[in-house]
Amino acid sequence: MTITFKDLTLREGSQVPGLEITDDVGKRVLEGLARVDVGRVEVSFPRAAPREELYRHAESLGLRTAALARAVPADVDAALDVEPDEIEVIVNSSDVQLEHALGKTREESLDLLRENVERAVEGGVAAGATLMDAVRADNDHLRAEARVVRDAGGRHVTLADTTGAGDPEAVRETVAAVTDEVGGELAVTIHTHDDMGVATANAVAGVEAGADSVDATVGGVGERAGNAPLEEVAVLGSEHGDDVALELTELVPACREILDALDVDYEGKPVLGREGYRHESGLHTAAMLREPSTYEPFDPERYGAQRELLFGRGTGRGGVRALLDAAGLEATDEQVAIGREALRDAAAERGEPLSREAAAEVVAEAVES
Incomplete structure (x- = not known):
């Protein structure tokens, strides 16, 4: 219809x-x-x-x-x-x-x-x-x-x-x-x-x-x-x-x-509010790096919005492993631990979680150094 x-x-x-x-x-x-x-x-x-x-x-x-x-x-x-x-x-x-x-x-x-x-x-x-x-x-x-x-x-x-x-x-x-x-x-x-x-x-x-x-x-x-x-x-x-x-x-x-x-606020509203497209939970981001629809009801880009995957204090091993895999780097347990610590330190220094791009850069730099 x-x-x-x-x-x-x-x-x-x-x-x-x-x-x-x-x-x-x-x-x-x-x-x-x-x-x-x-x-x-x-x-x-x-x-x-x-x-x-x-x-x-x-x-x-x-x-x-x-x-x-x-x-x-x-x-x-x-x-x-x-x-x-x-x-x-x-x-x-x-x-x-x-x-x-x-x-x-x-x-x-x-x-x-x-x-x-x-x-x-x-x-x-x-x-x-x-x-x-x-x-x-x-x-x-x-x-x-x-x-x-x-x-x-x-x-x-x-x-x-x-x-x-x-x-x-x-x-x-x-x-x-x-x-x-x-x-x-x-x-x-x-x-x-x-x-x-x-x-x-x-x-x-x-x-x-x-x-x-x-x-x-x-x-x-x-x-x-x-x-x-x-x-x-x-x-x-x-x-x-x-x-x-x-x-x-x-x-x-x-x-x-x-x-x-x-002059009407929309940040708390479905579809329009930016928080509806921001994900920081370690469980969510790890899965969404592999398949975004895991924790999304629709693709935001279809309607002119953008998702944000955020990384920092709450990022778990799965999220770091997915970042390393996406960068083509070996994700051993040791490298994952190094990358996770680097992410936490970077987020604490900035006072906010990192974007996917910034997080990938921090993790890659940490494990390659």
Whole structure:
């Protein structure tokens, strides 16, 4: 299967308390997204922040733009004013949100959805709808909403796990309910949040259940615990054999650049954090000198990252022996002991472990002297 994306870093990022995204920063984000060839970006909620300069910059980079609008005429009109390629009309779908967030019945919400998707379509742009809190919504109501979007001229429907309350099984059930109803007539997108720490797994589960696309943000940037991270979904899908519609060799460096522009730390994050590619354990490095996949879930170079094998105090005999073997030197027990002591001394002198190249040089020099 093929996984395609719509990136929401700018729009979701604008909802993060304390995260300010100026036009200059936004342009750098868009340039990074173009670098990985993400294709589609949701730029803003124009009723609150038009950001017209960013729409035009995205277009200049060859990115397809989307604007967000509630199922309210003034929102749709504000979105039309920034001339996006498509408009995403959002509506509450679960009973708890219909009652307490929207204050409408199911039937009234269907009327709002129909009127505003039609308004966007009549405005001359492609339109779709995000069904909020879909995983907690009644599946019959979701199917009714999907039919309304289709009949109003919409092209896609997005199923949002707005509160991050779902798990992969629930997401599969929700996606299947809608794809069984309108699959082949509307494209289906899955939109997940990470409140329970399973946004990535939920997004991939949605694709496995028939979703055509994934909403994601770089580094998982987004309100509360964030969204499905673009880079995690891409790597997980790719490693599971899916065709991922991104420039994967640019994935890590481009995402790091985007988060640098946003001043968001990523060192502790999967895929992006450098510590994920650094290995110092004697057991690990010895094996990885022979076969890197022994302790790696994927080849980092495939995604534009680099592994670091580090040597020093924790390096055991196996690691030194592997270094000597790689250098074409005889690895007797005596030479291994000499090399190991030299590594420890060098690391202590520098105050940090050595790279593979530096370690090989230290060991070779020690045993040859």
